[in-house]
Amino acid sequence: xxxxxxxxxxxxxxSEYMTKAGPRFLIKFTAQRADxxxxxxxxxxxxxxxxxxxxxxxxxxxxxxxxxVEPSKQRLDAYLAEWIQGQRLGPATLASYRKNxxxxxxxxxxxxxxxxxTGPAVDAWMRRLEESGRADGQGGLSARTVRYVYTIxxxxxxxxxxxxxxxxxxTDRSTPPSPSEARPPEMQAxxxxxxxxxxxxxxxxxxxxxxxxxxxxxxxxxxxEALALRWRDIDLDAGxxxxxxxxxxxxxxxxxxxxxxxxxxxxxxxxxxxxxxTVGALRAYRAARGLLALDLVRDSALVLSNLDGTHRxxxxxxxxxxGHIARARRALGxxxxxxxxxxxxxxxxxxxxxxxxxxxxxxxxxxxHASATITLTVYQHVHPGMxxxxxxxxxxxxxx
Numbered sequence: 461x462x463x464x465x466x467x468x469x470x471x472x473x474x475s476e477y478m479t480k481a482g483p484r485f486l487i488k489f490t491a492q493r494a495d496x497x498x499x500x501x502x503x504x505x506x507x508x509x510x511x512x513x514x515x516x517x518x519x520x521x522x523x524x525x526x527x528x529v530e531p532s533k534q535r536l537d538a539y540l541a542e543w544i545q546g547q548r549l550g551p552a553t554l555a556s557y558r559k560n561x562x563x564x565x566x567x568x569x570x571x572x573x574x575x576x577x578t579g580p581a582v583d584a585w586m587r588r589l590e591e592s593g594r595a596d597g598q599g600g601l602s603a604r605t606v607r608y609v610y611t612i613x614x615x616x617x618x619x620x621x622x623x624x625x626x627x628x629x630x631t632d633r634s635t636p637p638s639p640s641e642a643r644p645p646e647m648q649a650x651x652x653x654x655x656x657x658x659x660x661x662x663x664x665x666x667x668x669x670x671x672x673x674x675x676x677x678x679x680x681x682x683x684x685e686a687l688a689l690r691w692r693d694i695d696l697d698a699g700x701x702x703x704x705x706x707x708x709x710x711x712x713x714x715x716x717x718x719x720x721x722x723x724x725x726x727x728x729x730x731x732x733x734x735x736x737x738t739v740g741a742l743r744a745y746r747a748a749r750g751l752l753a754l755d756l757v758r759d760s761a762l763v764l765s766n767l768d769g770t771h772r773x774x775x776x777x778x779x780x781x782x783g784h785i786a787r788a789r790r791a792l793g794x795x796x797x798x799x800x801x802x803x804x805x806x807x808x809x810x811x812x813x814x815x816x817x818x819x820x821x822x823x824x825x826x827x828x829h830a831s832a833t834i835t836l837t838v839y840q841h842v843h844p845g846m847x848x849x850x851x852x853x854x855x856x857x858x859x860x
Contacts, residue, residue: 472520474512485512491523537570543616551720552708557612563595564609574620579633586636603637610636648800649811658797661788669780671745672764678738680809680827683802684708687772688721692759699739704729707771719771730828778802814839
C-alpha cells in the first residue's frame with residue numbers, strides 16, 4: 461500500500477486528533493494578510509481526512525489567487541452598528557433598519573464573531589423569530605417580517621464580503637421564507653358603487669377629512685404622498701396635480717418620533733390628471749380653508765394640513781379613516797360597505813381602472829410604480845378572464 465504523498469512547502473498539512481466524539485482532523489496552512497505579513501492558520505473539526513483535504517485545497521487556492529480573507533474577530537452587533545452608519549437610506553428606512561437590528565438581530569446573533577456566522581445559524585435564528593420573535597413576547601413574527609429582517613442582515617454581510625471581511629456571505633447558505641410565504645396581506649377593493657356610497661356619506665359627515673379620502677381614491681396616491689401635497693403642486697385649471705414628495709414617521713429609540721418629508725417611494729415625481737368632480741371638490745375645499753386662514757391656502761401650504769398648517773400624522777390619518785368606515789357601515793348598512801384599509805383606496809383606484817379597460821401602462825404611471833410589470837403582478841387578479849378574451853380575439857383574427 462502506497463504511503464500518502466508528502467506535501468510540499470506551501471501546500472499545508474493535515475493532522476488527526478482525538479475528541480470525545482471520536483477522531484477529527486485539522487488543517488494547517490500559511491496565508492498572507494492584506495498588509496503583506498503572513499500567518500499560520502489552523503482549522504479544526506473535520507470528520508474525515510477527505511473533508512479536511514478538500515477544505516485545505518480550497519483554502520490554499522484562495523491564498524494563491526489572493527482571495528483568502530482573515531477571519532474577523534469583530535462581533536456582529538459591533539459590525540452592524542458600524543455598517544448602518546454608512547448606509548445612504550431615507551430617514552424612515554434607516555430608522556426601520558436600526559429598530560429591526562436592535563430588536564431582531566442583535567439579541568440573537570449579536571455576540572457571534574462575524575466570521576463565525578454560518579448558514580445553519582442564520583436558519584436557526586429565523587426559525588426562532590417565527591416561533592417567538594415578537595418584542596412584546598406575544599408569539600412569533602410573520603414570514604413577511606422575518607424575510608424583511610433577513611434582507612437587512614443579508615445586505616450587511618454582503619457588504620462585509622465586498623470589503624474583504626468575509627470570504628462568503630453565510631446567508632447564501634440559508635433558507636429564508638419564500639416570497640409567496642412573505643406576500644403582503646390580501647388587498648381589498650371597493651366596487652364603484654361602494655366607493656361612491658362612502659364618499660357621499662363622508663362629504664356629509666366631515667368635509668375636512670372627506671377630501672383626503674377622495675384624493676386618494678381618485679388618484680391612487682400613497683398616504684404619505686397625499687399628506688405632503690402642497691397647493692403649488694395642483695393646477696386646478698388644467699385639472700392635474702404633481703406628486704413630488706412624501707411624508708413619513710421616523711421613530712428613534714429614546715428620541716420619540718418625528719415627521720420627515722422626503723422623495724416618493726420610487727424617488728421620482730409624477731403628474732396625475734384629475735376628474736372634474738375631484739377638481740370641483742378641491743375648489744370648494746380651498747375656498748372653505750381660505751375662510752379659516754389665508755395661510756392655509758398659500759401656494760406653499762399643505763393641502764391636507766392640520767388647522768395650524770402642520771402635517772397630519774400619517775398613522776392618525778389612517779385611524780381617522782378606520783373610524784369613518786365604522787360609522788359609515790352603521791349608517792349605510794354593513795352589507796353595503798365592506799371594511800377596507802386606507803391603503804386599499806389605492807387598490808380600489810387601480811382595480812376600477814383596469815377592470816374598465818384602461819391600459820396597464822397608464823394605470824402604472826398614475827400609481828407611480830417603477831414599471832408596468834409591477835402593476836401587472838400586483839393586479840393580475842383583476843381580469844381572470846383576460847387570457848380567454850385574448851384567445852378569442854386571436855381566433856377572430858384568423859377567421860377574418
